[in-house]
Amino acid sequence: MATLKELAKVEERFVGGHRLCAGCGHGISVRMVLNAAEDANVVVGCATGCLEVASTIYPYTAWNCSFIHSAFENAGATISGVEAAYKSLKKQGKIDKDFKFVAFGGDGGTYDIGFQSLSGAMERGHNIVYVCLDNEAYMNTGIQRSSATPMGADTTTSPAGKVVPGKQQPRKDLTAIMAAHNIPYAAQTAISNWQDVHRKAKKAFDVEGPAFINILSPCPRGWRYNTPDIVELVKKAVETRFWPMYEVENGKWKLNYKPKKYVPIEEFLKPQGRFRHLFAPGNEHVIKAIQKEVDERWLALLERCGETPELPPK
Amino acid sequence: MKNKVAITGNEAVAQAMKQINPDVVAAYPITPQTEVVQIFSSFVSNGQVDTEFVTVESEHSAMSAAIGASAAGARAMTATSSQGLALMFEMVYIASSLRLPIVFPVVNRALSGPINIHCDHSDAMGVKDAGVIQLFSENAQEAYDNMIQAVRIAEHPDVLLPVSVNFDGFITSHALDVLEVLDDETVKNFVGQYQPEEYLLDAQNPVSMGNFDMYDFYFEHKRQQVAAMEAAKKVIEEVGKEYEAISGRKYGLVDAYRLDDAEMAVVVLNSAAGSAKGVVDELREKGLKVGVLKPRVFRPFPFEAVQDALKKVKAVAVLDRAETFSTLGGPMFADVRTALYDLKNDIKVINYVYGLGGRDLRLEDVEKVFDDLANIVKSGRADKFVNYLGLRE
Incomplete structure (x- = not known):
């Protein structure tokens, strides 16, 4: 694998001038993913959302490669059309250059409204990479719950009130759903480990056929953390096993990181304003439920990955 | 070939x-x-x-x-x-x-x-x-x-x-x-x-x-x-x-059928224009000055071509195969009426909604429209602007 020094020589495709918030995970994730495309020609597709509105305010653009946004729920379909055009024009000799195709969508545009379009694109087998920048709610419209929002989170449509302590339901497991499409490559990664992101993005670009990567991408406004701590917070998501790093290649599940000791979920919840209410007396049961769900999902994941299903030592 | x-x-x-x-x-x-x-x-x-x-x-x-x-x-x-x-x-x-x-x-x-x-x-x-x-x-x-x-x-x-x-x-x-x-x-x-x-x-x-x-x-x-x-x-x-x-086939913005000397005209899109042309041929045999305007292009709306084709008629019926629920008639009615209003020729323009959900437009329906137009021309008055063709009320 290339060293950081070598990776730094790859021309940036997502450059300065964008208006993402300080301490947002999107810019970091996008730069890491596109870096793995090395010197290829890339077309980026993008769902409506923070990344799109912050990077393409007319007449400016922060994209140093071709970019297309058309709507919210159709990044999968739009990029599949671009890829079909490439195949057709290449076959007919109307263009001679090679291209790679990647679409970015938030969790709203991927787990929810863009789910059908993404599923269709994956089933059709286009040679594309789809990257979900999962910040666990509709942040662009002002922090509304999505199906990626974790249980207990305080959002503007699952507000922590006197009776209801935040979101009632656990997250949709989208990475597993994408793996169930039997695509060549599906993976989950985190920006706290740049080697993991780079390796997975490179593999996603290299495989023939559709690839899906889910990246946990914290939102300072929605999660309410101290912005310089973003990478530390993601590390906590991985160490508490809230966000496991794994990959499914040609149907084979592989766990990429196993925490050495049992870190309770409170470590991840505590630095975030969206979970603050859970630490008030009377809400202990919610934290317990979150922990139970994290543990159960971890054990199920270990089993899928052929590992011994046991929790890390406390 | x-x-x-x-x-x-x-x-x-x-x-x-x-x-x-x-x-x-x-x-x-x-x-x-x-x-x-x-x-x-x-x-x-x-x-x-x-x-x-x-x-x-x-x-x-x-x-x-x-x-x-x-x-x-x-x-x-x-x-x-x-x-x-x-x-x-x-x-x-x-x-x-x-x-x-x-x-x-x-x-x-x-x-x-x-x-x-x-x-x-x-x-x-x-x-x-x-x-x-x-x-x-x-x-x-x-x-x-x-x-x-x-x-x-x-x-x-x-x-x-x-x-x-x-x-x-x-x-x-x-x-x-x-x-x-x-x-x-x-x-x-x-x-x-x-x-x-x-x-x-x-x-x-x-x-x-x-x-x-x-x-x-x-x-x-x-x-x-x-x-x-x-x-x-x-x-x-x-x-x-x-x-x-x-x-060898002519295509413009509109298809004006026997409109040159027409006093009454029907404006209609797509296949129903064929039926309307058939009725016009029959009525022409009886000496009635009737014609059909079939817009080939609806968007952009061929405003000038519609004015030009209909400027000499006395009464026009616009046949719409869609409702707007505005209670002001069909979508094409509004556009044709707007185009003719500016001519200041006192052309009477009425609307018929027809054929919704695949109901046939019968030749008798088109004949009825021309009958109505003839009455309007005769009396110089159009009282009811929005009408329905072939509908059980």
């Missing part, structure tokens, strides 16, 4: 698509359009076209994939009907604002609900304000001819807008018709190669498309779409003349 064949409207349109040989087609099946994509997919399977056929999971994705393909630099098409067009509604606006010359047949069918599979124009009228050029076709021949011309209209540098080719579900799509098709080479030369100025797959000149547009630019971009629509009128006429040279 011209070739006479007996085929359905759907077969004719699929045949036109084959001869155009688009780079990408993204489509989803829906009655009564289904045959078009079925037939076209057999052309793909048998290697008769170079097209990448994207079998999307919905019409929303059909137009989205067509947008991606067209933006990438491909000649892209889709095809739909009714609910399919309603589902892709959002993307029709976006295709237009991205200035992508996507051509798509719309096999006209009533919109739900209640669910119905037969012909009316409520699907097409739903996108009349979306910035898409709308061509209408009286029969299979016109649907075929419109498809081929649509490519040239859409891709003209003064236009660069999506073009929909409308023809009536079942009436035109499924009925066998005798028409002339051009040979492949003639069509290939007529449509030429698509050469976009900016496109995603231009490795040397990367481009951002679909940017976030605020109050400082959005308005100007909308104004440019209007300018393109305005320019399209001239382009449609020019392309029509060129097409006449290869086909």
Whole structure:
């Protein structure tokens, strides 16, 4: 694998001038993913959302490669059309250059409204990479719950009130759903480990056929953390096993990181304003439920990955 | 070389698509359009076209994939009907604002609900304000001819807008018709190669498309779409003349039938124009001065051509195969009446909504319309503006 020094020589495709918030995970994730495309020609597709509105305010653009946004729920379909055009024009000799195709969508545009379009694109087998920048709610419209929002989170449509302590339901497991499409490559990664992101993005670009990567991408406004701590917070998501790093290649599940000791979920919840209410007396049961769900999902994941299903030592 | 064949409207349109040989087609099946994509997919399977056929999971994705393909630099098409067009509604606006010359047949069918599979124009009228050029076709021949011309209209540098080719579900799509098709080479030369100025797959000149547009630019971009629509009128006429040279068939903005000395006229789109022309021929035999105006282009609205064709008549009935629920009549009524108002000729203009959900327009219905118009001309008075034809009240 290339060293950081070598990776730094790859021309940036997502450059300065964008208006993402300080301490947002999107810019970091996008730069890491596109870096793995090395010197290829890339077309980026993008769902409506923070990344799109912050990077393409007319007449400016922060994209140093071709970019297309058309709507919210159709990044999968739009990029599949671009890829079909490439195949057709290449076959007919109307263009001679090679291209790679990647679409970015938030969790709203991927787990929810863009789910059908993404599923269709994956089933059709286009040679594309789809990257979900999962910040666990509709942040662009002002922090509304999505199906990626974790249980207990305080959002503007699952507000922590006197009776209801935040979101009632656990997250949709989208990475597993994408793996169930039997695509060549599906993976989950985190920006706290740049080697993991780079390796997975490179593999996603290299495989023939559709690839899906889910990246946990914290939102300072929605999660309410101290912005310089973003990478530390993601590390906590991985160490508490809230966000496991794994990959499914040609149907084979592989766990990429196993925490050495049992870190309770409170470590991840505590630095975030969206979970603050859970630490008030009377809400202990919610934290317990979150922990139970994290543990159960971890054990199920270990089993899928052929590992011994046991929790890390406390 | 011209070739006479007996085929359905759907077969004719699929045949036109084959001869155009688009780079990408993204489509989803829906009655009564289904045959078009079925037939076209057999052309793909048998290697008769170079097209990448994207079998999307919905019409929303059909137009989205067509947008991606067209933006990438491909000649892209889709095809739909009714609910399919309603589902892709959002993307029709976006295709237009991205200035992508996507051509798509719309096999006209009533919109739900209640669910119905037969012909009316409520699907097409739903996108009349979306910035898409709308061509209408009286029969299979016109649907075929419109498809081929649509490519040239859409891709003209003064236009660069999506073009929909409308023809009536079942009436035109499924009925066998005798028409002339051009040979492949003639069509290939007529449509030429698509050469976009900016496109995603231009490795040397990367481009951002679909940017976030605020109050400082959005308005100007909308104004440019209007300018393109305005320019399209001239382009449609020019392309029509060129097409006449290869086909012998005349195409303009409107088809004025026996209107030169007419006192009464019916304005109607698509297949019903054929019925109206038949009635006009019969009434002419009886010495009545009657005619038909069939707009071939509904968007952009051929304002001047409508004025010119109807300026001498005394009374006009606009037949709409769609409701607006405004209680002010159908969509075409409003436009025709506006056009005639400015002439200050005191032309009486009334409206008939007909044929919703596939109800037949009978010849007696058209005769009744001309009877009503004759009474209006005689009395000089039109009391009821919005009427329904062939309806049980």
